[in-house]
Amino acid sequence: MLASLFFAVNAQAEDNALASKSVHCYIKATVLTEDIDALKAVICSLVEITKTETCVTNYELYLIENNMLYVFERYLNSNAGAVHGANVGEIEAMKNIFSMLEPIEFVLFGSPYEGP
Secondary structure: OOEEEEEEEEEOOHHHHHHHOOOEEEEEEEOOOOHHHHHHHHHHHEEEEEEEEEEEEEEEEEOOOEEEEEEHHHEHHHHHHHHHHHHHHHOOOHHHHHHHEEEEEEEOOOOOOOOO
């Protein structure tokens, strides 16, 4: 049985105008792998990279006992989301993540915005 696992990186947007340009995404996936330690290692790598990104306002991953992974992400704008995608795409572990997970749902909120 999986133990609950929670990671969060939170920040507050100092400018409400920037907050209104934010983009959010919600991801739900079934955990396929039995190697939970390997999945946790990938999650830890994602969190460490995300901690260095200044335009992430919320980044939460929940690995729960019913073999589900829930991810909640929020960025100041769509550029920040694209930067995050490029950064996490660079780590070797990401190349195998879809053999560990089966995406069920991906929802993107907000609208594209070119800005700071």
